[in-house]
Amino acid sequence: MEVLKALLQTIVKMFAADLWLSLTAIAVVTACGAALSAGVLPAPILPYLLAAGVMAALVIGVARGARPKR
């Protein structure tokens, strides 16, 4: 039971060590996909926009992590 619990914790930690960063990355992909499906975003632009969105998520994630702890 203890091993199963640890395994579950490991799997959760793999994808949600920083929940904010994970959710933001998923939101970026979802928004790009939705914009493409709706015809708002041309397919040739999507890769660059997605890469930039992911970069922004990383920058904000690092900035949040580097903030001094109160």
Add this chain to the structure above:
Amino acid sequence: MISLATAAPVVGASFIASTVEIVEAFTIVLAVAVVRGLRPAILGAAAALAVLAIAVIAFGPLLASVPVHGLQLVIGVLLLVFGLGWLRKAVLRAGGALALHDEAAAYAKETEGLRREAAANETAADWMAGVAAFKAVLLEGTEVVFIVLAVGARPGLLIPSAIGAAAACVLVLAAGVIAHAPLSKVPENTLKFLVGGLLTGFGVFWCCEGLGAPWPGGDWAIPGLVAVYLAAGLAMASLVRGRQARAA
């Protein structure tokens, strides 16, 4: 025929990520072997490897039944989330905002814990030591299995991915047998930083493919994406370091 631009990052990502995880598992298994002998260490590690092998055999073929675009998108998102997590942590560690992982300290803590458990309950000491080895290999191995399956989830790439992981396994075990000590000199954070960049690059590439908007240049975009995220990571680590120095 798989191009070098495709296979090289797959082998590299699998090899480096597996090295990080196997080093961590090796530290615990070594502690078990030193405190309680080789038997519980080998039995625990072997049992965990058997469980992992069964999981791969059981769930691996399911991947083939998922439509290619859907699979690319799901794997892309998982790689992205996993890679970003590693890259962020490595940047914060390199910048001094988080403490570096210390393999020697992990070994000392595990050894101490095993000795304490053995003193409290000598009859079950070997069993508990075996469980510790089992848990370490199972937990770190789960991450290795995910990375190998995820970066190798395109037709023809599973074998290069598995070769990367197998090479890491052989290298770490050989180094461990020679050193007969925790592999604390392995630059864990540098490796984590590289893997974070590689997996983030793969993740972005696969998400775009899965959404039906592939990168111009095809697979050659992968090294470019990896380079961009690594360069950004280095710049961020430098900024965080400067900020930490000013705050000190």
